[in-house]
Amino acid sequence: MPRQRFMPKFNTEAELLNHQLSGLKWTVAHAYSGSPVYRAKLAAAGVAPQDIQSLTDIRKLPFTDAEDLKDGYPFPLRAVPFEKIVRIHSSSGTTGRRKNLCYTQKDIDDWVHFFARAYEMAGVTPEDRVQIAVGYGVWTAGVGFQLACEKLGAMALPVGPGNVDLQCQFLVDMQSTVLCCTASMGLLMAEEAKRRGLARKINLKKVIYGSERSSVSMRKKISELFNGAELFDITGLTELYGPGTGIECPDHDCIHYWADYYILEIVDPHTLTPVPDGEWGEMVVTTLCKEAVPLIRYRTHDITRIIPGPCTCGSIMPRHSRISGRTDDMFIFRAVNIYPSTIDAIISDVSGLGSEYQIHLSRDASERGVMHLIVERADGVHDRRSEDLAVEVQQRIRKKVLVTPSVEIVAYGTLPRSERKSCRVFDTRIQDPIV
Numbered sequence: 001m002p003r004q005r006f007m008p009k010f011n012t013e014a015e016l017l018n019h020q021l022s023g024l025k026w027t028v029a030h031a032y033s034g035s036p037v038y039r040a041k042l043a044a045a046g047v048a049p050q051d052i053q054s055l056t057d058i059r060k061l062p063f064t065d066a067e068d069l070k071d072g073y074p075f076p077l078r079a080v081p082f083e084k085i086v087r088i089h090s091s092s093g094t095t096g097r098r099k100n101l102c103y104t105q106k107d108i109d110d111w112v113h114f115f116a117r118a119y120e121m122a123g124v125t126p127e128d129r130v131q132i133a134v135g136y137g138v139w140t141a142g143v144g145f146q147l148a149c150e151k152l153g154a155m156a157l158p159v160g161p162g163n164v165d166l167q168c169q170f171l172v173d174m175q176s177t178v179l180c181c182t183a184s185m186g187l188l189m190a191e192e193a194k195r196r197g198l199a200r201k202i203n204l205k206k207v208i209y210g211s212e213r214s215s216v217s218m219r220k221k222i223s224e225l226f227n228g229a230e231l232f233d234i235t236g237l238t239e240l241y242g243p244g245t246g247i248e249c250p251d252h253d254c255i256h257y258w259a260d261y262y263i264l265e266i267v268d269p270h271t272l273t274p275v276p277d278g279e280w281g282e283m284v285v286t287t288l289c290k291e292a293v294p295l296i297r298y299r300t301h302d303i304t305r306i307i308p309g310p311c312t313c314g315s316i317m318p319r320h321s322r323i324s325g326r327t328d329d330m331f332i333f334r335a336v337n338i339y340p341s342t343i344d345a346i347i348s349d350v351s352g353l354g355s356e357y358q359i360h361l362s363r364d365a366s367e368r369g370v371m372h373l374i375v376e377r378a379d380g381v382h383d384r385r386s387e388d389l390a391v392e393v394q395q396r397i398r399k400k401v402l403v404t405p406s407v408e409i410v411a412y413g414t415l416p417r418s419e420r421k422s423c424r425v426f427d428t429r430i431q432d433p434i435v
Contacts, residue, residue: 006117006152008260010316019260021055023288028052028061031294034079037072038296058263058286063272063297066099069239073097077293080104085292090138091238091337101238102292108147110289114258115148115244121315122208122232123250124178126153131176133185134211135161135335140242141211145180148244154178161185161335164192175203179229182335183214183222184369190225191366199227210234210243211335218367233322239298240285246320249313256317262287264320265297266306269327277308282327283320301327331425333361333371334403340424346396347375352389354378356415359405361427369429371405373397379412 010016029049031038042048045062052058069076076099078085084104091099103111124130130149136142142160149156157174159167167189170176179186186209193199204226210233219231235255236243246257257264266281267274275281283300303326307319330339340359347353354376362370375393377386386409398404 004117004120006113006120007315007317010260013316016259016316017055020263020288023260024055024058024263024286025049025052026289027287027294027296030291031077031079031296035077035294037068037077038079038294041296055263058265058297059274061286061297063284063299064295065299066239066301069099069101070097074100075102076100077295078102079294080292088138089140089238089242099238104291106289107241107291110261111144111241111244112147112151114261115144115242116151117258118234118244118247119148119152119154119208121247121249121256122178122206122234123230124149124152124154124206124208128154128177128205129157129174130154130178130180131157131159131167131170131174133159133161133167133179133181133189140236140238141335144236144242144244164188168192168196168198171202171204172198177203178206178208179204179226180208182211183209183218184212184334185209186222186231187218187225187367190222194225199225202227204229206230206232208232208234208247210236212332212369218363221367235323237300237302239293239295239300240287241290248322249311249315251311251313253311253313254307254319254321256311256313256315256319259318261289262295264306264318266304266320269301269303277306280305280321280324283323301330303327329425331359331361331427334369336402338401338403342401343373343397343424346400347393350389350392350396352378352381352385353393353409354412357424358415359425361425361429363429371403372408373405374408374410374415376410376412376415381412383411385409 032042032049041062047060051060085102086105087103089101132145134141134145146156146158157170157176159170186207193202207222207229223229223231233248234243235246246255248255263286265274265284267284269282280303283302283304285295285298285300287295302323304320304323307321311319330337343359347357357375360372364370389409390407394407
């Protein structure tokens with residue numbers, strides 16, 4: 001098998017580890033000299049760049065978190081002069097200040113390179129036609145998928161999200177061979193293709209999906225409806241460049257991640273101490289060459305585990321399991337990061353509603369994601385206002401959060417009270433294994 005164009009030239013694990021140590025030393029020195037915030041954090045932890053002499057010294061470094069990005073808005077953790085910044089991206093979060101990330105041209109080039117590697121690992125070639133059905137704008141998804149596709153040399157079809165009629169038209173007319181989307185969008189398109197009788201008219205071979213968890217049964221259904229198309233789970237987050245930071249290989253044995261661009265640790269989310277390979281914990285990442293906003297031990301709050309040993313595909317790149325959940329209260333619905341506090345703020349601003357609510361996430365008979373919101377009326381508010389209150393809440397959430405839940409208004413005192421922290425989110429979308 002010929003060497004892949006975008007894979008590193010490492011032949012041994014020792015070479016990869018040496019590369020990581022060199023990158024770790026550079027990142028700490030770069031952050032220390034370029035970012036006053038990082039310099040203060042490192043000083044508070046009693047660590048100087050010269051203290052990093054081995055990969056285990058990473059444990060001396062302080063953690064960073066989403067709050068560091070929000071506190072430094074609008075240019076958090078910036079470690080280069082403004083004249084070197086060529087682009088800004090922003091997270092899809094819906095609470096408080098957005099997490100803005102700056103990019104130098106090298107950051108963009110590195111991202112496009114390893115994203116092209118992800119396409120390459122999935123078996124995409126310049127002969128493919130790649131239909132990109134993810135969001136464009138300040139989000140990293142659309143432009144990331146497109147630039148990497150063009151870097152690889154494949155044909156990019158930047159349709160964007162939604163617009164099912166256009167998606168179906170492109171699948172037929174353009175004979176797209178690869179569809180890039182969220183898992184929910186993939187299922188929607190697969191069902192639409194079947195409903196419209198397009199199965200024999202399309203030429204889809206692969207579905208590359210990300211941004212939300214999917215179960216084994218959901219993946220199987222998408223593949224079956226798309227005539228046996230091969231599915232690839234792609235990972236990434238805006239803080240860590242964007243999507244494309246890892247992908248499953250054709251042997252479909254979890255996620256290969258690009259350890260030449262970042263170090264991945266798995267820690268106990270309560271003690272923040274490392275856990276042995278194979279044990280579940282919180283993913284923490286440290287970049288090795290990111291210029292504008294380097295990340296030092298950034299807590300992603302994603303739950304996964306490192307898979308020990310080599311993969312049957314032969315790649316030297318290490319692996320982690322598919323994301324199984326979160327350590328905070330954020331949930332992802334239709335590719336949007338949502339915090340219950342955002343829903344809380346919307347409800348609190350509607351006159352006639354009480355403070356108690358529940359968010360129920362499920363899948364309908366067609367496996368599509370459903371959000372059902374149950375909210376109490378305020379004490380003394382008559383039932384005849386329920387319909388209007390439900391419409392108002394639904395409209396405000398659609399405007400603020402960009403998703404549309406079903407809303408049920410119930411009488412004051414209906415929902416359970418607890419002397420401990422109330423459970424707000426009930427997520428039953430994943431009923432079977434994710435691996």
